[in-house]
Amino acid sequence: MATIDDVAKLAGVSTATVSRVLNNTANVSEETRAKVLYAIEKLNFKPKFSAKALAKSKKRFKIGLGLGKRMQLLRDESDELGGQFYGIIVREIKALAMMHGAIVKELWLEDDLYEKFDGFILVGLDVTREILKKFKDTEKPIVLLDHYITGEEIDSVLSDNYNGAFCAVNYLINKGYKDIIHIHGPLTSYSFKRRHDGYIDAMKNAKLKSQCYEYDDVKNNIDVVIQKIIKGKIPEAIFASNDITAMRIISELKKYKIGIPDKVKIIGFDDIPMAKKFNPPLTTVKVFKQEMGSIAFKRLYELMLNENIHPTRISVYTKFIRRKSG
Amino acid sequence: MATIDDVAKLAGVSTATVSRVLNNTANVSEETRAKVLYAIEKLNFKPKFSAKALAKSKKRFKIGLGLGKRMQLLRDESDELGGQFYGIIVREIKALAMMHGAIVKELWLEDDLYEKFDGFILVGLDVTREILKKFKDTEKPIVLLDHYITGEEIDSVLSDNYNGAFCAVNYLINKGYKDIIHIHGPLTSYSFKRRHDGYIDAMKNAKLKSQCYEYDDVKNNIDVVIQKIIKGKIPEAIFASNDITAMRIISELKKYKIGIPDKVKIIGFDDIPMAKKFNPPLTTVKVFKQEMGSIAFKRLYELMLNENIHPTRISVYTKFIRRKSG
Structure with missing residues (x-):
């Protein structure tokens, strides 16, 4: 052994x-x-706690890890991109499951649930109220990861998106920039929505005018968004709702010979591994992906053991990482 | 044994x-x-987990339970009132500590820290940024209970104040009321602030005009607030930021022969034990006080064992309780 x-x-x-x-x-x-x-x-x-965990559960728990088609699209397009955020979370969950003697099986949120599971971790913005209902009907414990559906009392694990965004935008404001725009993903994602709220409130607090552009990272139509932006006055800074978007913005602006950070400052969100290797290295807000995976797994495990069942929403604090882009 | x-x-x-x-x-x-x-x-x-916990910690942890002077004022005024909310939380923490072989000692937030503690649970809105700094300087784990200080990355346990308030106000809106006012405690309390935000957003969503009055439950100047309100048009409904305030509003309105719920509907927050015995029984939002105490203790215990140290903010879901007052 x-x-x-x-x-x-x-x-x-x-x-x-x-x-x-x-x-x-x-x-x-x-x-x-x-x-x-x-x-x-x-x-x-198998670490020591593994035997204890198995003895406590009396059986090998089978966990369904629900992923959305949207995540599949991101993964197909570039395995690396998907692996930079959800890949890290999923790896953490699988490793912890292995150590606890549990079995993890990936499944599509849209699929029918033919198999028997002891609990579910449902990942990301593809989890709609309708999809959640299907899983709730199984009456098995559920943990939502990187998402929350307002009014649903379901255990959820999120990063502290609002404060992360608020601090990042405040950093730009404190450096004296006034013309700061926000390019964000679909606001049906609770995480993108809270990052957006943090941007709006930071701007409002500083009595600055906010301006938002929606961008779909699955369609990757950043060229259309950037064309719209550079038709008007070029902003001093852009806060993007994730790193992938920020990197695409930089690449697109380079085509117009708009230098980063000289002409425009850019800040992303997530701190995916690529962010620090990018040119210029990306200023961003670090999301603690492994911690999110680990907290979600441990919470589900507790629920499967029928312990501390009252549902909670857990926000994992973020960290501002200053590099070169903003 | x-x-x-x-x-x-x-x-x-x-x-x-x-x-x-x-x-x-x-x-x-x-x-x-x-x-x-x-x-x-x-x-x-001592339950089974107690021996295990003690073996793991290798010593009896000494926990400082930091209470503010404001809490003392509430307690002095009526032991029952203080005991209805924080009393329940504190009892839960003390019981869990006993079962884990830990020692809990109450201390005043304003006091100097002469004694050595292994960790702290700091309770309620009296914890200012300055007071928190003093505790952080000890470099011991800290959990904030029923409070959060924006921008501080400190483990915090809260109830889901925003959604609880949003749902309660929505309930009134769905019943057709338009003229709904909010009487709230000091907004330096993160919990009162988030309940206030929930009220504001629910009203805004329904395109209704919001109107707020601040009230200090320590000074108990509800008569002044009510005089101000009844000078104008009497509202259809009042959402109070906690049960004690709601009960005082009802008692004050009775003096003016304004019947509850016939003339004015009243909703509180917390579901303290007195709420259901009140006349009329109070419609309110239940805060899961024991769960908050239990989660706070377990989180501090984990931190004292130096496990899963990345800080999080935990929101405990609330529940709308319909009784007679609203």
């Missing part, structure tokens, strides 16, 4: 680091964490 | 109910829960 030393050796890190990953006792970089999780999976390593 | 049967016997409930209280596996009424916690404390009962 694999030991913690085997995991550390294969991952090329210390056993202390493996322990930090297992217990989330300190911030470990996403790269290091990924290496450790990979080694754990490869060696089929 | 006391057993679960002893606890059940003293509390006058079944052992299954004691188990439900210990694991939060189903909603148990506040009265029953109080009886069970009392029996646990009286018999010094």
Whole structure:
């Protein structure tokens, strides 16, 4: 049987680091964490709490991980892009499930539920009220991840989108910029909506006029949006509702010889791994993706054990990361 | 050593109910829960997880429970009133601490920290940014309870004030009322502020004019507020930011022979035990006080064990309770 030393050796890190990953006792970089999780999976390593968890559950829980077609589109288009955000969350959930002796099976939100599951984690904005109803009808525990449906008392795990956006926009305002626009994804996404609210409130607080443009990252019609924007007065800064959008904005502006950050400052959201390697490196708001995955898994596990059943909504704090683009 | 049967016997409930209280596996009424916690404390009962918890922590954690002078004022004025909300939360924390082999000591937020604590739970709106700084300087884990300070990345446990208020006001709107006013406590309280936001947004959504009056429940100057209101057109409904305020409004309106709910509908917030015994029984939004106490304790315990340290803000869903007043 694999030991913690085997995991550390294969991952090329210390056993202390493996322990930090297992217990989330300190911030470990996403790269290091990924290496450790990979080694754990490869060696089929079961930490001490695994046996305890299995004894407590008395059976191998089967978890349905519900993904939307929209996520599939993003993944098809570029495996890397999808893997930069939801990929990290999904990997975390699968690793934790393995360590807890549970089984995770991906399923499409739109599919019929022929199989029996003990609980569900439903990911992202594709979860509509109608889709949620279908899952609720199974009467199994559900955790919504990176989404929330107003008025539904369903356990949800989100990043603190509002405050993250508010702080990022405030940073631009404090640097003296007044003409700051916001390009955002579909506002049916609770996360995009709250980032949008944070932008609107920061601008209102500073008595500045807000201006928003909607952009669909699945269609990738950023060229149309940018054409509309540069027809008017070019803004001093753009706050994008995620990093992918921010990077596409920069690429598009480059075609018009509009330099970043000289001419326009750009700030993204998420801090996907690509963000720091981009040219220029992206100023952004870090979303703690692994923590979100880990909190969602642990909450579902608790619910499957029928413990602490009263539903809650958990917001994971974000962090502003200043690089070169804004 | 006391057993679960002893606890059940003293509390006058079944052992299954004691188990439900210990694991939060189903909603148990506040009265029953109080009886069970009392029996646990009286018999010094230690459930199985207690020994495990103590073994894991390797020592008896000492927890500082920070209370504000404002809470003391409420408590002095009427022990019952204070005991109806924070009293329930505090009792829950103390019972859980006892079961986990931890020690809880109450302290005033304004006091100097001479003693050594392993962690803090700070309760309510008296926690200012300055006071929080003093506690942060100790570098010990902190959980804020029923409060949040914008921009501070501190673990916080709140009720879902915004949605609770939004739903309550929507209920009045759906019944056809248009002239709905809001009487609220100090908006420096994050909870009162979010209830206020929920009222404002519900009114805005329905294209109705909102009208707010501030009231200080410590000064208890409700007579002044009511005089102001009845000088103008008497509203169809009043949404109060907590039950104590709602009950005082009703008592004050009775002096002017304004009947509730015939003339004016009144809705409170919190569902304190007194609310259902009031005349008329109060329509309100139930805050899950024990769950908040229990979540706050468990989160602090995790932080003291240095596990899952990334900070989060947890909102506990509320429930609309329709009685006679509105």
